[in-house]
Amino acid sequence: MKYVLLFGGTMEGVDQLPTAQQQSMMADYEKSAEWFSKYSKAGKVVGGEELQGPSTATTISRRNGKVSVTDGPFIESKEVIGGFAIIEVADLDEAIAMAKDWPGTVEIRPVIDHSQDQRA
Amino acid sequence: MKYVLLFVGTQEDQDRWDAQPKEQYQAAMAAAGRWFGDYTKAGKIVGGEQLQGKVTTVRQQNGERVITDGPFIETKEVIGGFAIVEARDLDEAHEMAKTWPGGPVEVWPVVVEEH
Numbered sequence: 183m184k185y186v187l188l189f190g191g192t193m194e195g196v197d198q199l200p201t202a203q204q205q206s207m208m209a210d211y212e213k214s215a216e217w218f219s220k221y222s223k224a225g226k227v228v229g230g231e232e233l234q235g236p237s238t239a240t241t242i243s244r245r246n247g248k249v250s251v252t253d254g255p256f257i258e259s260k261e262v263i264g265g266f267a268i269i270e271v272a273d274l275d276e277a278i279a280m281a282k283d284w285p286g287t288v289e290i291r292p293v294i295d296h297s298q299d300q301r302a
Numbered sequence: 303m304k305y306v307l308l309f310v311g312t313q314e315d316q317d318r319w320d321a322q323p324k325e326q327y328q329a330a331m332a333a334a335g336r337w338f339g340d341y342t343k344a345g346k347i348v349g350g351e352q353l354q355g356k357v358t359t360v361r362q363q364n365g366e367r368v369i370t371d372g373p374f375i376e377t378k379e380v381i382g383g384f385a386i387v388e389a390r391d392l393d394e395a396h397e398m399a400k401t402w403p404g405g406p407v408e409v410w411p412v413v414v415e416e417h
Binding site for chain 1: 356367375377383392406
């Protein structure tokens, strides 16, 4: 089964935080790199990206047939997605076990299988 | 430059999408499939997934890992899927997003690892 793990949190603005908090975030950041490397080697992580901060995001939307481009994410929330991993695991339990290993908040989403689709 | 396009919308958009008559739903899915197919053939899309609505969240609370149903992002908007694109610049990523046949698209630049 394929799942996508969405990771909460961003490193944007980390240099504005108090030193202790910066150090703890940097430590978690290193742990997340180790997580990626460990599970990629095990063949469990098959893709993933780290997103730049929300200040770099833009949104394309359509209203009454008109396309507009605006700065910032569409999703209005104090939580942000910092990145994601595409994982190939036996079931949701294994996905949860991997997520527990991640040094932060993780949202787990099963994926819709389009591998048999005709996209000619 | 690599970008991630997040296909987003409100929960109402998602419900409306799911409740479409079968033929309309299939036509919309086919249009999205063509969008993916055309840009994949052009080498512009290097990855992507459509997400199911069932969400589980794992978060840390007082050093414990807590598992809950539902998203951690508390909002009325949802993410339906994403594409990883390889575009020349943000303008090209925007052009691609403008041709997406579905709802709003968030365009995020990706962090490039330096090895």
